[in-house]
Amino acid sequence: MVDRANKPKTLSSTPSLPPQASVTFSEDNSRVTAELPTGESVEVLLYGATVLSWKDAAGDEKLWLSEAAKLDGSRAVRGGIPVVFPVFGTAPDHPQTKSLPQHGFARTSRWEFLGKSTSESMVGRAANELTVKLDFGLSSAAPGLDPTAAASWPFKFNLIYSVTLNRESLTTSIVATNDGAAPFDCQVLMHTYLRVKDITTVEITGLANAPYHDKVDAANPSKTQPASGPLTISAETDRVYTPVEDAVTVTEGGKPKFRVTRDNLSNVVVWNPWTEKAQGIADFAPKDGFRQMLCVEPGAVGAWQSVEGGDAFEGAQTITLLD
Numbered sequence: 001m002v003d004r005a006n007k008p009k010t011l012s013s014t015p016s017l018p019p020q021a022s023v024t025f026s027e028d029n030s031r032v033t034a035e036l037p038t039g040e041s042v043e044v045l046l047y048g049a050t051v052l053s054w055k056d057a058a059g060d061e062k063l064w065l066s067e068a069a070k071l072d073g074s075r076a077v078r079g080g081i082p083v084v085f086p087v088f089g090t091a092p093d094h095p096q097t098k099s100l101p102q103h104g105f106a107r108t109s110r111w112e113f114l115g116k117s118t119s120e121s122m123v124g125r126a127a128n129e130l131t132v133k134l135d136f137g138l139s140s141a142a143p144g145l146d147p148t149a150a151a152s153w154p155f156k157f158n159l160i161y162s163v164t165l166n167r168e169s170l171t172t173s174i175v176a177t178n179d180g181a182a183p184f185d186c187q188v189l190m191h192t193y194l195r196v197k198d199i200t201t202v203e204i205t206g207l208a209n210a211p212y213h214d215k216v217d218a219a220n221p222s223k224t225q226p227a228s229g230p231l232t233i234s235a236e237t238d239r240v241y242t243p244v245e246d247a248v249t250v251t252e253g254g255k256p257k258f259r260v261t262r263d264n265l266s267n268v269v270v271w272n273p274w275t276e277k278a279q280g281i282a283d284f285a286p287k288d289g290f291r292q293m294l295c296v297e298p299g300a301v302g303a304w305q306s307v308e309g310g311d312a313f314e315g316a317q318t319i320t321l322l323d
């Protein structure tokens, strides 16, 4: 007699396949959102092509966005990931860019949504992992271009900005093409506001031995990060690093949280306004919100990138979730 309870199980002839999963996607005239079948999501405002939100599968937000951020196109978004182009800060001594407002015009122009693409890979945490890429464009001929740009920066250019989401990471990349004959100089930066729970328990590694420009210490700005020990934040911090290492890691409460890697972006700005500066920033809310944010901003801002007619500058950041 066959002992049915102990009979080895045999595979059925056709293994059951997972249901066809796809990316959920929505678009209106102000923003674009995409959600992976596993729940991770990203939301991008056309104004500035600003990433407003990046959530993991559990719905936990990874970016800090001010409660007073203007999302109506009246000013650059305070939080998320604004795109800085073609100047970081202001450059009163640089003839081409001296008339531009702080951080240029990419973050104050309305970008066009160019489309989405999805791909599947077998690598990573899960087989059949989906990746979604959202592409945005801004050119010198675009109707959404900030009018101050047209008046102050008379170059022919085309920008493609791509936001790529998968289960573990978010990548933002830019291609800045010179469509004219005259060369132009530019700087590029991704002004990422990372969300943390408590800035006093945050440690930043990957900056060892890195020279930096300390914007808070105007009298003595040229410094070098010590060879050992992480960077911690306990006061206003505004530093333009040129890291020696490839990745900057943010840990919180001793646990790795984010790894930020760069492609062709040789600088990393670390910014936290702390108490007084936050008080003075009109769209920064709540005023103690600096405790829940840390800007880690990959960019090419230490020098000018000179782009000849027909050439392009490309750069990217990838933020990987470690927790």
Ligand SMILES: O=P(O)(O)OC[C@H]1O[C@H](O)[C@H](O)[C@@H](O)[C@@H]1O
Binding pocket: 076, 102, 103, 215, 238, 239, 269, 270, 271, 295, 297
């Ligand atoms: O107020 P914003 O123009 O958005 O600039 C916010 C901050 O951006 C960067 O991190 C700069 O290094 C800071 O000096 C600046 O204060």
